[in-house]
Amino acid sequence: MAHDQAHAQAPAPAVGRPRPAAATRVRRASVLDSARVCAHVFAPMIAQGVVLRRPRLLGLAARRDSARRANALLADLRRTYGAGPLAVSVFGRLVVLPLCAADARAVLGRTPDPFTPANREKRAALDHFEPHALLVTPGPERPGRRRFNEAVLGTPHGAHHLAGTFLDVVREEIATMSSQLAADSVLEWPTFHAAFSRIVRRIVLGDGAAGDRALTKQLDALRADANWAFAHRRRTGIHDRFTARLRTHLDRAEPGCLAAVVAHTDHDDDTDPAGQVPHWLFAYDAAAIAAFNTLTLLAAHPEAAAQAREDLIHRDPADPHVLATAQHLRACVQESLRLWPTTLVILRDAERADQLAPDGAAVAVISSFFHRDRETLDFADRFAPAAWLDGRADPARGIVPFSAGPAACPGRNLVLFTVTAVVDAVLRETAALRPTGRTVLDRDRSLPHTLDHTATRLLAPPAG
Numbered sequence: 001m002a003h004d005q006a007h008a009q010a011p012a013p014a015v016g017r018p019r020p021a022a023a024t025r026v027r028r029a030s031v032l033d034s035a036r037v038c039a040h041v042f043a044p045m046i047a048q049g050v051v052l053r054r055p056r057l058l059g060l061a062a063r064r065d066s067a068r069r070a071n072a073l074l075a076d077l078r079r080t081y082g083a084g085p086l087a088v089s090v091f092g093r094l095v096v097l098p099l100c101a102a103d104a105r106a107v108l109g110r111t112p113d114p115f116t117p118a119n120r121e122k123r124a125a126l127d128h129f130e131p132h133a134l135l136v137t138p139g140p141e142r143p144g145r146r147r148f149n150e151a152v153l154g155t156p157h158g159a160h161h162l163a164g165t166f167l168d169v170v171r172e173e174i175a176t177m178s179s180q181l182a183a184d185s186v187l188e189w190p191t192f193h194a195a196f197s198r199i200v201r202r203i204v205l206g207d208g209a210a211g212d213r214a215l216t217k218q219l220d221a222l223r224a225d226a227n228w229a230f231a232h233r234r235r236t237g238i239h240d241r242f243t244a245r246l247r248t249h250l251d252r253a254e255p256g257c258l259a260a261v262v263a264h265t266d267h268d269d270d271t272d273p274a275g276q277v278p279h280w281l282f283a284y285d286a287a288a289i290a291a292f293n294t295l296t297l298l299a300a301h302p303e304a305a306a307q308a309r310e311d312l313i314h315r316d317p318a319d320p321h322v323l324a325t326a327q328h329l330r331a332c333v334q335e336s337l338r339l340w341p342t343t344l345v346i347l348r349d350a351e352r353a354d355q356l357a358p359d360g361a362a363v364a365v366i367s368s369f370f371h372r373d374r375e376t377l378d379f380a381d382r383f384a385p386a387a388w389l390d391g392r393a394d395p396a397r398g399i400v401p402f403s404a405g406p407a408a409c410p411g412r413n414l415v416l417f418t419v420t421a422v423v424d425a426v427l428r429e430t431a432a433l434r435p436t437g438r439t440v441l442d443r444d445r446s447l448p449h450t451l452d453h454t455a456t457r458l459l460a461p462p463a464g
């Protein structure tokens with residue numbers, strides 16, 4: 001691969017504290033280039049909200065297409081320094097950026113040792129609302145929490161054992177949402193998000209939580225604090241109220257939802273089952289964005305929407321296993337996550353010196369850079385769901401919307417099932433989907449790298 005060749009030619013001076021020169025492949029960026037990375041990669045990411053999006057700043061980022069600028073800068077740095085890992089100083093912290101897919105995968109593959117997912121900045125952020133979540137769990141507690149998450153979320157299964165109930169929930173909520181659209185049939189983010197949030201509360205906590213918007217509001221307040229990481233004090237009052245409210249839903253362990261599975265799943269003493277749930281509620285919010293972006297893509301690509309509609313005529317609407325194998329629709333969902341990954345950066349800390357990073361450095365995998373890499377992907381900036389079916393959207397090429405390796409997302413299949421079910425239900429409820437207002441994705445031009453889902457408006461006239 002061109003990148004690897006470029007890297008092989010590059011000399012590799014050591015970074016950080018003195019270590020054997022042969023051990024490291026990391027190069028150090030100039031002060032100016034570090035400043036450019038801060039300004040164009042990390043500042044816009046932090047501004048739009050890593051844990052909870054700030055709509056106004058997301059809108060600004062979309063108007064400037066800040067992710068395109070970030071990705072262009074990273075490509076430029078790769079040309080300058082070669083494709084090996086590049087160390088930059090970000091607000092005083094040493095951060096290593098993998099610049100080729102093989103290194104990104106190596107970092108994710110060698111998790112948690114030496115690259116722990118319990119990275120310092122991530123912990124500072126997530127401590128605001130999920131201090132015991134698997135995502136930020138270091139050391140010996142990790143395997144038990146991982147096993148527990150996998151067991152409850154049904155990680156290996158295309159359809160969770162409760163998928164039939166989840167499908168009913170999705171259909172009901174989307175039908176209600178569709179019937180309540182105004183006469184102009186315009187579907188906007190707040191309406192869609194409200195329906196999706198009810199779906200999430202019902203799937204995770206049961207029907208008794210369907211209308212508990214206060215719980216979601218409390219979590220959102222804590223997520224807003226988490227955007228500031230170290231820079232915001234922890235609010236124990238609201239955290240305690242959120243935890244108590246969550247606990248009442250979990251204690252009900254209503255049949256047919258994840259809370260019931262939690263209640264019946266074995267766990268180690270230090271797993272803290274209830275402490276895993278805030279992450280599920282938080283992470284499911286990203287699934288809402290993925291679903292809305294998929295609808296936006298289908299609205300802009302009528303032939304893909306037509307194929308999806310054609311497929312669903314032949315599917316048994318009540319069979320969750322059939323939906324789990326709805327290849328084209330599932331590929332459209334995955335493609336929306338390739339084009340606009342909802343996890344803006346995957347962070348690790350190097351716990352010992354390694355050829356990919358010096359001891360103590362943070363490692364930042366910017367997945368959007370690999371997902372839109374025009375040097376390796378001929379479909380980088382177009383909607384190409386077929387790439388998920390013919391093997392071109394390969395993790396080996398750095399396409400990792402759900403991460404990869406031992407700490408990859410254990411909710412991946414559950415998310416793909418839920419989002420596919422939601423998109424399928426919207427297609428069933430509507431006669432057509434068309435962009436309206438300022439929502440324009442020009443299929444003949446390179447798709448934007450930053451999309452403001454909160455500003456999307458879709459025309460969704462009712463079916464029949």
Ligand code: HEM
Pocket residue numbers: 117134135136146149153279280281283284286287288290337342343345346347400401402403406407408409410411412414415
């Ligand atoms: C569009 C939706 C989602 C996407 C794109 C996504 C993606 C990811 C990514 C990239 C990671 C790795 C993060 C890191 O290492 O810093 C991750 C981890 C994780 N995700 Fe998801 N996720 C989604 C939704 C969910 C949902 C709904 C759940 C649970 C119901 C979930 C459960 C988890 C857990 C428990 C981890 C931590 C895994 C570990 O550290 O071993 N995710 N996810």
